[in-house]
Amino acid sequence: MDDPQASLEPTKGNSALFKLNYPRIQIPLEITLWMLLASFAKIGFNMYHKITIWVPETCLLITLGLIVGSIMYFANEEPPAVHTNTVFFLYMLPPIVLESGYFIPIRHLFENIGTVVWFALVGTLWNSFGIGISLFAICQIDAFGVHDISLQENLLFASIISAVDPVAMLNLFEDVSVNEQLCIVVLGESIFSDVVTVVLYNMFNFQAKKEVVKATDVLLGIAEFLEVVFGGLIFGIVFGFVAAFTTRFTSKVREIEPLFIFMFSYLAYLIAELFSMSSVTAIVMCAITMKYYVEENVSQRSCTTLRHVIKMLASISETLIFFFLGIATITTEHEWNWGYILFTLLFAFVWRGLGVLVLTLIMNPFRTIPFTFQDQFALAYCGLRGAISFALAFTLPDFIGRKNLFVTTTIALILVTVFIQGITMRPLIGLINIRKTNRNLYTINAEIHCRLMDHTVAGIEDICGQYGHFYWKDKFMRFNDRILRKILIRDRRAESSILALYKKLELQNAMLILDVVSGDISAAPSIISLYEEKKSSSKPNKLLAVEVKKMHDILSKNMYKIRQQAVSFTSKHALPNDSQPREIVIRRHNSIRRSLQSHGFHRAVKTFFFLHVPDVQENMSEVVYPSRTPSPGPAPLSSPLREVPSVHDRGKSGRTRHGMSRTSSSYSDSHVPAPRRHSKSSTSDKNSAGNFREPHHKAEEPEQQQRPLSPPTAWAAEPKDNVTQHPLLRQPQWNPKKM
Amino acid sequence: MGASQTHSAYKYQDLMTKTGFSLEQIKNLHYRFRQLSENNETLSRENLENIKDLADNPIKKQIVEAFFDKRNQHQNEMGSFEEIGFEQFVMVMSHFRPPTPKMTEEEKLAMRKDKLHFLFNMHDSDNDGKITLEEYRKVVEELLSMSGDIEKDTARGIADAAMLEVASTNVPNMGPDDYYEGITFEHFEQMFKEVEMESRMHVRFLDVDTRTIHCGSSTS
Numbered sequence: 001m002d003d004p005q006a007s008l009e010p011t012k013g014n015s016a017l018f019k020l021n022y023p024r025i026q027i028p029l030e031i032t033l034w035m036l037l038a039s040f041a042k043i044g045f046n047m048y049h050k051i052t053i054w055v056p057e058t059c060l061l062i063t064l065g066l067i068v069g070s071i072m073y074f075a076n077e078e079p080p081a082v083h084t085n086t087v088f089f090l091y092m093l094p095p096i097v098l099e100s101g102y103f104i105p106i107r108h109l110f111e112n113i114g115t116v117v118w119f120a121l122v123g124t125l126w127n128s129f130g131i132g133i134s135l136f137a138i139c140q141i142d143a144f145g146v147h148d149i150s151l152q153e154n155l156l157f158a159s160i161i162s163a164v165d166p167v168a169m170l171n172l173f174e175d176v177s178v179n180e181q182l183c184i185v186v187l188g189e190s191i192f193s194d195v196v197t198v199v200l201y202n203m204f205n206f207q208a209k210k211e212v213v214k215a216t217d218v219l220l221g222i223a224e225f226l227e228v229v230f231g232g233l234i235f236g237i238v239f240g241f242v243a244a245f246t247t248r249f250t251s252k253v254r255e256i257e258p259l260f261i262f263m264f265s266y267l268a269y270l271i272a273e274l275f276s277m278s279s280v281t282a283i284v285m286c287a288i289t290m291k292y293y294v295e296e297n298v299s300q301r302s303c304t305t306l307r308h309v310i311k312m313l314a315s316i317s318e319t320l321i322f323f324f325l326g327i328a329t330i331t332t333e334h335e336w337n338w339g340y341i342l343f344t345l346l347f348a349f350v351w352r353g354l355g356v357l358v359l360t361l362i363m364n365p366f367r368t369i370p371f372t373f374q375d376q377f378a379l380a381y382c383g384l385r386g387a388i389s390f391a392l393a394f395t396l397p398d399f400i401g402r403k404n405l406f407v408t409t410t411i412a413l414i415l416v417t418v419f420i421q422g423i424t425m426r427p428l429i430g431l432i433n434i435r436k437t438n439r440n441l442y443t444i445n446a447e448i449h450c451r452l453m454d455h456t457v458a459g460i461e462d463i464c465g466q467y468g469h470f471y472w473k474d475k476f477m478r479f480n481d482r483i484l485r486k487i488l489i490r491d492r493r494a495e496s497s498i499l500a501l502y503k504k505l506e507l508q509n510a511m512l513i514l515d516v517v518s519g520d521i522s523a524a525p526s527i528i529s530l531y532e533e534k535k536s537s538s539k540p541n542k543l544l545a546v547e548v549k550k551m552h553d554i555l556s557k558n559m560y561k562i563r564q565q566a567v568s569f570t571s572k573h574a575l576p577n578d579s580q581p582r583e584i585v586i587r588r589h590n591s592i593r594r595s596l597q598s599h600g601f602h603r604a605v606k607t608f609f610f611l612h613v614p615d616v617q618e619n620m621s622e623v624v625y626p627s628r629t630p631s632p633g634p635a636p637l638s639s640p641l642r643e644v645p646s647v648h649d650r651g652k653s654g655r656t657r658h659g660m661s662r663t664s665s666s667y668s669d670s671h672v673p674a675p676r677r678h679s680k681s682s683t684s685d686k687n688s689a690g691n692f693r694e695p696h697h698k699a700e701e702p703e704q705q706q707r708p709l710s711p712p713t714a715w716a717a718e719p720k721d722n723v724t725q726h727p728l729l730r731q732p733q734w735n736p737k738k739m
Numbered sequence: 740m741g742a743s744q745t746h747s748a749y750k751y752q753d754l755m756t757k758t759g760f761s762l763e764q765i766k767n768l769h770y771r772f773r774q775l776s777e778n779n780e781t782l783s784r785e786n787l788e789n790i791k792d793l794a795d796n797p798i799k800k801q802i803v804e805a806f807f808d809k810r811n812q813h814q815n816e817m818g819s820f821e822e823i824g825f826e827q828f829v830m831v832m833s834h835f836r837p838p839t840p841k842m843t844e845e846e847k848l849a850m851r852k853d854k855l856h857f858l859f860n861m862h863d864s865d866n867d868g869k870i871t872l873e874e875y876r877k878v879v880e881e882l883l884s885m886s887g888d889i890e891k892d893t894a895r896g897i898a899d900a901a902m903l904e905v906a907s908t909n910v911p912n913m914g915p916d917d918y919y920e921g922i923t924f925e926h927f928e929q930m931f932k933e934v935e936m937e938s939r940m941h942v943r944f945l946d947v948d949t950r951t952i953h954c955g956s957s958t959s
Contacts, residue, residue, distance in 0.1 A: 459802040462792040
């Protein structure tokens with residue numbers, strides 16, 4: 001409508017105040033809207049827990065895409081060309097592959113590396129060639145009208161549809177607690193088969209241009225294959241080390257630490273592309289190589305950011321791809337050929353099944369835990385096709401005459417496998433009674449004994465002169481400790497996994513506390529100080545029941561949390577964290593509360609390890625807490641204790657936390673200088689591992705009794721940025737905004 | 740030569756039934772035994788400790804000790820040998836056989852128990868049937884000893900926490916002044932309830948006669 005004042009050019013249609021410039025923002029807007037739509041759908045989907053159990057998320061995304069596609073079709077709109085070759089290979093594929101590489105559990109991978117590579121490499125090759133050749137045979141039958149497809153084109157097509165994407169299955173396996181060997185083989189297979197597929201695709205693409213294939217071409221192809229894969233490996237490793245090395249120096253620029261990681265990974269990808277090496281291998285190897293060292297060097301926050309962003313990017317990519325799959329199903333021009341499509345489906349199943357059987361037969365004698373028939377069935381059945389197949393089909397060059405047929409067939413295959421296999425997998429897995437996992441509970445004992453067993457077996461192998469797995473692993477670990485860690489990690493102490501686990505426990509516990517926005521008592525980090533304290537109270541070998549109970553609670557909560565973390569490598573759509581922290585905190589509160597009540601003042605005080613109250617008469621002058629007044633003696637403690645009974649009445653919900661916060665903050669009042677001192681030292685040395693040593697030395701000056709506290713509090717959560725308050729102390733002044 | 744061949748074959752037969760190794764495996768082990776013992780009949784601790792590769796192993800002492808421990812000989816004896824013969828050597832090695840698919844459930848359980856006993860004996864150096872806090876601490880310290888400068892307190896703390904964990908899972912209702920004496924074998928077993936250790940604790944013994952592959956003198 002015309003605003004008389006504003007229309008300077010009354011002849012133009014629109015008012016000068018309101019200008020719509022849709023074409024300018026069309027593409028970003030549409031992508032954003034799609035992403036939002038898909039994400040909303042995920043939210044909605046996940047509200048219905050029952051559905052998520054039965055239907056994999058990819059089904060949902062595709063369905064959504066189908067719906068939107070139909071709308072677009074009826075509105076006669078063209079979907080934006082998101083899937084050109086460039087866009088897919090340069091923008092959409094790297095995040096997905098980076099995520100797979102980054103979150104793969106390295107130890108399991110290397111323990112099963114032979115099997116994984118065997119299945120991935122040989123299996124994919126087997127599938128490609130098998131399907132390709134049998135399809136070519138079918139093409140010779142005139143009845144189907146496809147005899148113009150050459151062998152090369154068939155092989156090209158077959159290589160596209162051999163890429164499996166069993167990630168949806170991993171979620172399922174995880175839920176059902178299928179044994180780890182199967183999980184890792186499936187995971188590894190998905191990554192490496194992507195590698196193989198992309199390489200084969202490029203190779204066959206090239207070959208397809210030629211009319212005739214000579215023997216030299218085949219040999220050349222094989223040589224090229226090997227060269228490409230190894231080249232990619234080397235690039236990946238080099239970039240991984242460079243990235244790790246760089247992070248050694250980034251302590252002053254914490255905010256952009258994740259950027260380095262991303263840039264180096266992407267650089268690995270691009271440079272490998274530059275030299276026509278396998279960029280997928282490069283980025284996967286880069287991620288695998290650098291993960292271990294990077295996570296030691298960067299701050300906790302950067303680490304979290306890194307993980308979050310990787311997962312997010314991968315999620316975006318995949319969502320977009322599947323979404324687009326749904327849309328493309330409706331909107332592209334299809335060429336339907338019953339014979340070809342049905343036979344493709346048939347051959348895909350048959351060859352995969354055969355492949356798994358034959359490969360396992362050859363592989364099993366070499367495995368320490370052979371694959372049972374149930375394992376094999378699960379492995380064969382979980383061969384879903386996914387994003388990569390679709391994208392590769394869609395980006396086939398146009399000189400392939402039957403491109404539309406290929407696209408249609410690929411889409412059909414994906415839809416069939418995702419929907420039918422995806423949905424029926426769960427009941428089938430339940431029926432076949434597959435071997436479940438014997439996952440350790442990641443208790444300290446289990447960890448200790450696993451290490452013990454490793455060393456024992458390595459020793460026995462040395463004695464009987466027969467080298468196996470453990471020998472190489474041992475050698476590598478030694479090399480790692482001696483050389484690599486010194487170069488790549490800022491703090492150069494060699495570490496044992498028991499220690500690492502222990503530190504992880506402490507750190508996580510502390511982070512847990514940080515995430516909960518209320519007053520808290522952190523109990524875990526001081527497991528050691530508990531014993532120091534016990535020693536000073538002259539009970540060297542007795543483990544008092546009250547402490548036993550508390551330790552049990554704490555340890556079990558910690559273990560629970562660790563287990564959740566360590567085990568979630570399989571969930572692509574979820575982050576390895578998060579689900580039960582509040583529950584754990586609440587339960588811990590309850591246990592502490594209970595012990596407080598049942599054991600009276602002194603015991604309770606003693607069992608509040610980190611408070612270490614007997615030191616109250618100690619020298620507190622060194623430290624000035626910003627808002628704390630050092631209290632003169634045990635007196636203040638009695639008041640919080642009086643509050644405890646009232647806490648008792650409250651329910652086991654979030655309110656408990658508030659109750660505890662009162663007690664805790666008052667406890668904090670009398671809290672000892674020790675943490676403050678250590679946070680001082682922590683600001684100067686931002687690495688908690690490094691802290692472990694330093695405060696110990698610094699603590700030499702003050703009293704003897706302080707020292708026992710230094711190791712644990714130093715370990716626990718020095719947030720490696722400049723927060724000067726001890727993070728374990730929940731103080732009212734704790735400013736969560738401080739980064 | 741013929742007489743000694745049949746004699747050794749007879750002895751091997753006996754060992755085969757006792758330990759479950761195949762003939763080839765026993766021959767290989769015998770070769771290795773002779774290599775280690777410098778062609779003597781018995782092996783002493785020094786022979787084992789002189790193995791170069793073993794030097795880097797943090798629990799070298801315990802492993803070597805395990806060979807000389809009478810309890811690992813399945814004969815209900817206690818104490819330790821000064822020197823061991825080939826039979827004892829093989830008996831100890833037999834703890835590390837992998838489970839075969841042909842084993843029955845009882846056999847598998849027996850094997851698991853066997854391996855657990857081996858580990859238990861590694862901890863329990865004073866043969867009293869329990870792993871006390873001191874013993875456990877020692878093991879943890881050794882285990883961490885090669886990993887850089889771990890403070891003694893840390894190792895101790897870890898061992899304490901681990902001990903406590905066992906105590907709390909196995910004896911959950913201890914009274915306020917109860918004394919947890921040590922980890923018994925049952926508690927030890929309990930610790931491993933969820934852990935799949937049969938596959939971790941095994942060595943792939945070669946079936947192939949490696950003598951022909953080795954260049955150098957054959958000793959039989």
